[in-house]
Amino acid sequence: MLKRASIFLGSAALLAAPASAQLREAALPEIFESYNDCFAATESGSISTSSLEDLGWARATMRDGDGNTVEDGPIIYGHGERAPIIILSDLSGDGICMVNARIESFDTYEEFKAAFGGKLPDANEKGEILFSAQGHIVQIAPTGSREAPAMRLVVGTRTENN
Numbered sequence: 001m002l003k004r005a006s007i008f009l010g011s012a013a014l015l016a017a018p019a020s021a022q023l024r025e026a027a028l029p030e031i032f033e034s035y036n037d038c039f040a041a042t043e044s045g046s047i048s049t050s051s052l053e054d055l056g057w058a059r060a061t062m063r064d065g066d067g068n069t070v071e072d073g074p075i076i077y078g079h080g081e082r083a084p085i086i087i088l089s090d091l092s093g094d095g096i097c098m099v100n101a102r103i104e105s106f107d108t109y110e111e112f113k114a115a116f117g118g119k120l121p122d123a124n125e126k127g128e129i130l131f132s133a134q135g136h137i138v139q140i141a142p143t144g145s146r147e148a149p150a151m152r153l154v155v156g157t158r159t160e161n162n
Contacts, residue, residue, distance in 0.1 A: 023083055023084070023085060023101070023150075024102065025103060025104050026084045030082040030083060030084060031084055031099065031108075031151070032115070033082065034079070034086060034099045034153075035099055037055045037057065037086070037097075038086065038099055038153065039136065040055060041097045042096075042136060042157040042158055043158055044157075045094075046093055046157060047089070047090055049077075049091055052086065052097075057077040057078065057079050057086060058077065058078060058079075058080070059075070059077055060078050062074070074087055075089075075091060084101035085099075085101075086098065086099055086100075094157050096156050097154070098154045098155075099152070099153040099154075100150065101150060101152075102144070102149070102150045103144075103149050106142055106149050108151070109142045109151045112140070113129070123141075127141055127142050128141040134158075135158045136157070137155075137156040139154040140154075
């Protein structure tokens with residue numbers, strides 16, 4: 001599990017590149033809904049884009065400066081009724097589903113953590129919390145800045161060993 005966790009954290013760091021500053025602020029209920037949708041998308045042990053699409057998510061089309069579609073860019077999904085975005089590490093197989101959400105303040109992040117009833121492990125030196133839930137490796141972290149606070153929720157594909 002330790003090797004999987006380090007791969008997981010490395011993938012999360014690489015995928016966090018899209019700026020959350022362009023996102024509109026997300027309310028706590030839509031953050032929770034999006035987080036739960038990542039569990040649905042990773043439940044089978046493989047990334048399931050059809051699970052996300054069944055829940056109202058649609059893949060974003062990336063374009064270069066000339067307006068041409070970029071095929072090898074990040075795999076980003078948006079939801080017409082929610083502010084957070086979902087970024088996938090891959091379109092199938094083992095991987096992660098990450099929710100990026102712009103938040104009003106870091107108080108929203110603290111409220112999210114409080115919903116776990118004090119059962120979360122301590123954060124590491126970067127403020128990231130890593131734990132296992134329902135057979136998935138999960139990471140939650142505050143991101144952004146004081147001027148543009150955000151949070152990241154990463155759910156790994158379900159594993160038999162968790």
